[in-house]
Amino acid sequence: MTDLAPATSEDPTSKPAKRAKLKPWNIESVMDTRKLRVQLQAAAMDHMQDQKAMRSRAMDLMHGALFRGRMIAQERLNEGADGLDTARLLAAVQNEVISTLFDFTTNYVFGERNLTSGERLAVLAVGGYGRNVLAPSSDIDLLFLRNYKETPWAESVIEYMLYMLWDMGLKVGHAFRTVDECIRLAKEDLNTETALLDARYLAGDESIAKNLFDRYHSDLVQGRASQFIAAKLNERDKRHKKQGDTRYVVEPNVKEGKGGLRDLQTLFWLVRHTYGGDTLEDILSHREVFTEEEARIFRKAGMFLWAVRCHIHYLTGRPEERLSFDLQPEIAKRMGFEDEGSRLGVERFMKQYFLETKAVGALTRILCAKLEADQQKSKAGGLLDFFGLKNELRIDQPGFKVVSGRLSIEDQAFFFLNPVEMLRLFVLAEKHQIDIHPYALSAVTRSRSYFSSKHRESPEAREMFLHLLLDTKDPGPVLRMMNEADLLGQMVPEFGEIVSQTQFNMYHHFTVDEHTLQAVEAIAEMERGDKCDIFPLGCELFPQIKHKRALYLAMLLHDTGKGLGDQQVEGAITAKRASRRLGLDEAEADLIAWLVGNHLEMSDCAQKRDISDPRTISQFAERVGTLERLQLLLILTVADIRAVGPDVWNGWKGQLLRELYTATAAALESDHVKEQEVAVDLDQRAAETRNALVARKGDLPPRLQQMDSAYWTSQPDVQLDWHVDELRDAQGEMVVTCRVSPDSGAVELFIAAKDREKLFADIVGAITDEGATIATAQIFTGKAGGVIDLFVLQDDEGRAFAFGEKSRLDRLSAKVADAIEKGHVPTKLAKPFRAGREAVFVVDPDIIFDNQGSADYTILEITGKERPGLLFDIANAIAKRDIRLNSAHAGAYGERIHDTFYVQSHDGTKLTDGDLTESLATDLLEILSRDSDLAPRTPARVLAQARSAESF
Structure with missing residues (x-):
């Protein structure tokens, strides 16, 4: 392989602060093993007649040596040592303890005898410990190897050693086998075969260990490379599928996740089994597999990922492998990632994490290409079957060929000499619907730095890229492959800036680039008419839009302003720059910039405002301006929400967006954007909905007849x-009932009752007392004083409350009904709040009193950090001031809440009393800052300016 270009995964914006360089260690500088052995000998001599005292003294000596060694490893890690250094030091300390323990046990505890051949014993490290690396809380896997059948002496030695190790607090996995048993089991079980591949001699009779190594090589390595490779790659694919099949989840599993340590270990196993070698240095020295630069990338990824894993273990004190939100800031700090401008240190750290896992994916492609080429030469059927090779297909394009049914290139230098041809690789693959060979993808990765501004601005490159984005039936997979090979960011540098970028919050489930590609896929689904049951209106409108290219480009670029300031303002700037460079004219570039600059407005308006209020629709219609923009923005918004993460999209959000679209479209089509005209349109549509319900269900119950347009x-x-x-089945005036939604699987609570003072607060208090979390809340007040309240309920983990268990839902309904009739006295709410992994998040509390957004009501908007009982506290603060609550729209977005209340003073007017609003703001800010290190903002800052009509 020719190294054509620097294949670095480093991102200059994500580099940690420089750390002090540590001196290299050797085991003598960490543990005085000779002194330890002398001390153990003395302990044996001093307590020869007292086995219990001897064991106790030996335990103190060995545990002390182990503890000191592990502390030195932790101190070095905190001072900036890399993860491989730490893992190797921990393994070296463990090696010394186990070998010393074996000698002590066989020489002094059970040592006064001549061993027969059958009693000879060897101790081997297997599994991860066999590779001479060890995480702080990992298990220690040992193989006790014997010549023949079990003997009482060997069993006693093993039992004594294991109990000593367990009493030191170590988790030890062990097996006691002969060489024949090991080989037989390895042939039957892939995990055993892999564990023995890593086997390493520690203590005892070395000849037995050598016999195992020789037999393993002759029986399990020679002539079996293809079977082993196919089995390990298949195992990796299953593991990726179990982990979600993407490396870009924001709380990744460092060990088992895609691009994590297990993938690096898989590369190690494949190279070791196929090409030989014992240590990592041996493996990376195979220049026929990895170039020197790729070997450096392998080491760098290993050092980084091992550092993260070791920090996780030290912080949690257990073998935790998930890099959860509560760990990320502290590990970022320990690894030297500091805040830089608007970029948080934790976000810089996580970006580097994903860049390293991305580099592991590139190394995997490189190795697979090499393995397949070697197996092709030898016609090894097992591996060829795994790679799915088929009859040749001819591609009439210079520089390209089909190898084993997949698109490849004639020579690795092809892209170096013709950078634009990298785009053609993906065009041809899409055109002929064939996979791309790992050899070609690795060539793209190696040559990507030669794809310069001259190439990306060429008409040929523009045409091919826009074809891939717009003219493919399913652009998601091809764009994702381009992103994996680092070509997408080269073609669109604005997109390249968000590759592997994270947002430190609990709302977004993926990195920014992965979220973007999933949003593009969601648009393509609407265009194809797939999954129309999710949002039928999107599929209906797609054929009507005139600016498909602007829609797709706006989606691809919608988050390119993140990390630069106001993401919509900055995103509009970057989107227009990218659009013009791609050859679009000024008008189309302006449309894309407008979509990116307003891509949050429709979801904010639908979820945080009363869309039955004529002024809301009038202002939104004025902002959008044209029906085409409205249609584009609707599809963009739906795709954006769907791509946030699993279970974020639901039918309630779809209904709100559909209604906002319908009302705004009616205003734009009839040119009735004035508030009074919009009110007539809204009332007309509400009447149509009522009439349709009557046609389906007959006469309406009185409670529904009094509801106004907001409900309908x-x-x-x-x-x-x-x-x-x-309502028809109810015996009295009050209805309180729960159900599991047939569409979303969420738990929904429906309440119909007579309005009274403090009613909403009492209901919320009862719900919270039962351990439910309110994901969304809507309240509607009828003309005759009746109310309908709707809630979606979850547990603390975001799952359906009580998993929809009927008995718990019935108990919740009874508790709420009792609170409506008698009022609510908090019980569990009075208990102290215990912070979970969300404790690391900071949400600046904010209060807005808006007297401009509604003709009849003051809109009270509250932003803060979610916690149990928060909505109850807010509702209480409003209720005790005799403020009339007409409607509420409460929602949680990860760790952040945004609740909107349409309120009036007791005499039916807007809140204009400065003393009242200042007092309420003070109480609300104190509530939002409770259980937080944040000092509440001063009410004066909150009340300084109401929100203008141009923003939602």
Whole structure:
């Protein structure tokens, strides 16, 4: 392989602060093994007649040596040592303890005898410990190897050693076998075969260990490379699928996740089994596999990932492998990642993490290409079957060929000499619907730095890229491959800036680039008409849009402003720059910039405002301006929400967006954007919804007849049917019932009651007392004083409350009904708040009193950090001031809440009393800052300016 270009995965913006360089260690500088052995001998001599005292003294000596060695490893890690250095030091300390323990046990505890051949014993390290690396809380896997059948002496030695190791606090996995048993089991079980591949001699009779190594090589290595490779790659694929099949989850599993340590270990196993070698240095010295630069990348990824894993173990005190939110800031700090401008140190750290795992993926492609080429030469059927090779297909394009049914290139230098041809690789693969060979993908990775501004601005490159984005049936997979090979960021540098970028919050489940590609896929699904049941309106509108290219490019670029300041403002700037460079004219570039600059506005308006309020629709229609923009923004918004993460999209959000679109479209189409005209349109649509419900279900219960447009325009038909059925079955005026939604699987609570003072606070208090978390809340007040309240309930982990268990839902309903009738006295709410992994997040509390956004009500918007009982505290603060609550829209976005209340003073007017609003703001800010290190903002800052009509 020719090393054509520096294949570095480093990102200059993510480099940690420089750390002091540590001196190299050797085991003598960490443990005085000779002194330890002398001390153990003395202990044996001093307590020869007292086995219990001898054991106790030996335990103190060995545990002390182990503890000191592990402390030195931890101190070095905290001072900036890399992870491999730490893992090797921990293994070296463990080696000395085990070998010393074996000698002590066989020489002094059970030593006064001549061993027969059958009693000879060897101790081997296997598994990860066999590779001479060890994480702080990892298990220690030992193989006790014997010549023949078990003997009482050997069993006594093993038992004594194991109990000593367990009493030192170590987790030890062990097996006691002969060489024949090891080989037989390895042929039957891949895990055993892999564990023995890593086997390493520690103590005892070395000849037995050598016999195992020789037999392993002759029986399990020679002539079996293809079977082993296929089995390990298949195992890796299953593991990736179990972990979600993406490396870009924001709380990754460092060990088992895609691109994590297990993938690096798989590369080690494949190279060791196929090409030989014992140590990592041996493996990386195979220049026929990895270039010197790629070997450096392998080491760098290993050092980084091992450092992260060791820090996790030290911080948690257990073998935790998930890099969870609560660990990320502290590990970032310990590894030297500091805040830089608007970029948090923890976000810089996580970006580097994903860049390293991405580099592991590139190394995997390189090795697979080499393995397949070697196996092709030898016609090894097992591996060829695994790679799915098929009959040749001819590609009539210079420089390209088909190898084993996949698109490849004639020579690795091809892309170096013709950088634009890297784009053609993906165009041809899409055109002929064939996979790309790892050899070609690795060539792209190695040559990507030669793809310069001259190439990305060439008409040929622009045409091919836009074809891949717009003219492919499913652009997601091809764009993801381009991103994995680092070509997408080369073609669109603005996108390259968000590759592997994270947002430190609990709302977004993926890195920014992965979220973006999933959003592009969601748009393509609507264009194809797939999964139309998710949001039918999107599929219906897609054929009507005139600016498909602007839509796809806006989606690809919608988050390119993240990390630069106001993401919509900065994103509009970067999007326009990218659009112009791609050859679009000024008008289309302006449209893309407008979509990116407003891509959050429709979801904010739908979820945080009363979309039955004529002024809301009027202001939104004025902001959008045209029906085409509205259609583009709707599809963009739906795709954006769907790509945030699993279970973020739901039917309630879909209904709100559909209603906002319908009301705004009616205003734009009829040119009725004035508030009074919009009000007429809204009332007309509400009447149509009521009439349709009457046609389906007959006369409406009195409670529904008094509801105004806000209720009728926000509920899908399936909800309205449910409400009618529940109200008809009710014996009295009050209805409180729960169900598991047939569409989303969420737990929904429906309440119909007579309004009274403090009602909303009492209901929320009862819900929270039962351990439920309120994901969304809507309240509607009827003309005759009746209210309908709707809640979606979850548990602390974001799952359906009580998993929909009927007995718990019935108990919740009874508790809420009791609170409505008698008022609520907090019980569990009074208990102290215990912070979980969300404790690391900081959300600046904010209060806005808006007297401009509604003709009749003050809009009270509250932003803060979610915690149990928060909505109850907020509702209480509002209720005790005799403020009338007309409607509420409460929602949680990860660790952040944004609750909107439409309120009036007791005399039915907006809140204009400065003393009242200042007092309420003070209380709300204190509530939002409770259990937080944040000092509350001063009310004066909150009340300085109401939100303008141009922003939602």
